[in-house]
Each structure stands twice: as C-alpha cells, then as structure tokens.
Amino acid sequence: MRGEGPDLATLLRSWRARLRPEDVGLPFGADSRRTPGLRREEVGWLAGISPDYVQRLEQGRAHPSADILRALARALQVSKAEFELACRVAGHAAEFDGMVPQLIGPSVQRMLSRLADVPVAVFDAAWTLLEHNDLWVALHGETRSRPGRSTNLVWRAFHDDPGRVRHPTMPDHKASLVADLRDVASRYPRDRQLAGMIGELRRTSTEFARLWEGSAVAHHGSERKTIDHPQVGPIELDCDVLSVHGADLRIIVFTAAPGSEAADQIRQLTTLDIPETASSGTAA
The missing domain is CATH 1.10.260.40 (lambda repressor-like DNA-binding domains)
Known part of the structure; x- marks a missing residue:
C-alpha cells in the first residue's frame, strides 16, 4: 500500500x-x-x-x-x-527500477571523510559525479553545483570540457569512456536519463557517434595524468579507479609517490582556501 x-x-x-x-x-x-x-x-x-x-x-x-x-x-x-x-x-x-544506482552507503561516506590527504570522488557507473572530499575541490576547482549533465565525465569529454586534467592520449581516453559506457547502458537499458544523454551525444558529437557504433566494450581504468593547477602548477599524479561491489559505484583517487614533487604539491593544496559552498566536483 x-x-x-x-x-x-x-x-x-x-x-x-x-x-x-x-x-x-x-x-x-x-x-x-x-x-x-x-x-x-x-x-x-x-x-x-x-x-x-x-x-x-x-x-x-x-x-x-x-x-x-x-x-x-x-x-x-x-x-x-x-x-x-x-x-x-x-x-x-x-x-x-532499472536505473543506474546513485546511493552512497555510510561506509563510502566514511572513507571520503577519512581519506582527507588524497583527492577522492565518487561517481555512478555512468560517470556522473556524486560526491567528493575537500582536497578534490582544491585539485580540480569544481563543485557539484554544475548544472545537469555537466558533472558527467563522458558528457564533458565530448564537449571539450576536460577541466584541469591533461590526459596522456585524449582519443584513447574518449574511446575507453565510450566502450565502458556501452557496457553500462547494456546493464541499465531502462534508465531514461542515461539513454537521453547517450542519444544527445550521438546527435551532437560525430566523434561520439562513430565510437558508439563500434563494437569495443571495455572498462575505463587507471592511468597517470597531469593536473594543470592555476596556483600550484602542473601536478603529475596516479589516477586509480576503484569499484564498490554491490553498489556499482566508481571511486576515483589521485595519489603521488611519497617524497615526490607531486606529493609536496598535494600538501600545498591543503593550504588553499576552499569556498564553503564547494565543500562537497570535477574532471578525471
């Protein structure tokens, strides 16, 4: 009832x-x-x-x-x-029913609050930003307040909006995102928001449409990336993508080798002023 x-x-x-x-x-x-x-x-x-x-x-x-x-x-x-x-x-x-899960459980929330010394963010299976910690904001300069699809990594990649992230090979990055999204769409065929975003990308991006018509299915994974930070300068970091089993969430973590220049730069980020409204954004 x-x-x-x-x-x-x-x-x-x-x-x-x-x-x-x-x-x-x-x-x-x-x-x-x-x-x-x-x-x-x-x-x-x-x-x-x-x-x-x-x-x-x-x-x-x-x-x-x-x-x-x-x-x-x-x-x-x-x-x-x-x-x-x-x-x-x-x-x-x-x-x-049949929608991409976006629920973040208490254990993942605790992880976000306790991993305060590394930039961490949580995305759903379709690469839409759900949550992040303060250091993510300091690194990327983005917040959850971006409207609509502009918090989705696939949408941003095909609308020339990579944020501060410099990918080693952008065409390969885009191809892996599309191949991964194809797998997600097959798991959630009833998600109207996901289907709408894919349809709009196919109409507005010839590159996305070409890749979508391909047959590759893959998972977008870890790689080394450079973040062009306006105050600290270029930061070379390892970017790892973790999965939350049972919740179908993606956790993106940026880390630096201990004692490296990048580790010092990450520590510098902790001293930057972060707007209160951005305390809980993005391109990875």
Whole structure:
C-alpha cells in the first residue's frame, strides 16, 4: 500500500535527527545546537534544495520528485533498504527500477571523510559525479553545483570540457569512456536519463557517434595524468579507479609517490582556501 506525505515526512525527520555535521563533513559549527542531528539548512545545502522546501517535506506539505528524493537519500546517508522504503512511500519505486544506482552507503561516506590527504570522488557507473572530499575541490576547482549533465565525465569529454586534467592520449581516453559506457547502458537499458544523454551525444558529437557504433566494450581504468593547477602548477599524479561491489559505484583517487614533487604539491593544496559552498566536483 502506498503511503502518503506524513509517512515520508516522518522518515525524513528521523534520518535527519540521527546525523551530525561531522558525519557528513559539513563546514557548519556545532556550537549552540539546540536539537540533535542536522539542521534543515544543512540538509538543504547537502541535497541542493532550499531549507524551506526541506521544512515543507518534513511537514508533509510537499511531494519530492524522484531526483530530489535521490539527492535527499545521498545527503542523509540512508541504507539501500531505507531508500527503497522511501521510494515506495513517495510513489517513485517504479521510476528507480532499472536505473543506474546513485546511493552512497555510510561506509563510502566514511572513507571520503577519512581519506582527507588524497583527492577522492565518487561517481555512478555512468560517470556522473556524486560526491567528493575537500582536497578534490582544491585539485580540480569544481563543485557539484554544475548544472545537469555537466558533472558527467563522458558528457564533458565530448564537449571539450576536460577541466584541469591533461590526459596522456585524449582519443584513447574518449574511446575507453565510450566502450565502458556501452557496457553500462547494456546493464541499465531502462534508465531514461542515461539513454537521453547517450542519444544527445550521438546527435551532437560525430566523434561520439562513430565510437558508439563500434563494437569495443571495455572498462575505463587507471592511468597517470597531469593536473594543470592555476596556483600550484602542473601536478603529475596516479589516477586509480576503484569499484564498490554491490553498489556499482566508481571511486576515483589521485595519489603521488611519497617524497615526490607531486606529493609536496598535494600538501600545498591543503593550504588553499576552499569556498564553503564547494565543500562537497570535477574532471578525471
């Protein structure tokens, strides 16, 4: 039986109450907190929605779209079972059936907060940015606030938007992304957003269309890359792509050999001022 607004409201309030700012890497201070858990403005900041809308959701006066529900689930670090419950209550269960997973579990969130000395970001299987740590922002100068598909690495690669990353061989990089995306599309044939992005790329990029019509299926993996940083200068780093089994997420980590010039440059990044709004962006 489908639940109504107040049921979802109760879930959202309870999930907000169990989190602390330090659990999600928020820059907000913990002084003078009157109630346990996150504040509504903190949830809104994490999910990319207004505090007023969070309040209306918690009061049962608004019904979230599927995209907002997914953003709230990530912000509140809910489990897969909790997310499925929220989908059923909100009437969105069918919309998420067969879609590329974007839920980041608590263990991955903890990893992001604890690996503070290396740039780390989490992407979904189709290479859309979901989350990152502060050092990722310092290295790439990007945030999650980029609109729509512009946080997707494949979209950016074929729209001449590689960010600060200099790839060893750009044609090979693009070919590996397309081959990998073809495999993802075969696993999630019912994902309308993924199909829409692929269709748009085929219409707007002759290079993508040519590669898409090929037969290669591969996985985009690790390689050495150069980041052209405007303050620190070129930084040569190892870029490794890790997989989260069961969640179908990609974790991109940039590292440098101990004692190397690049390691010193990474340490310099920690002294840079990072805008508060970018605390939790991108091209790899």
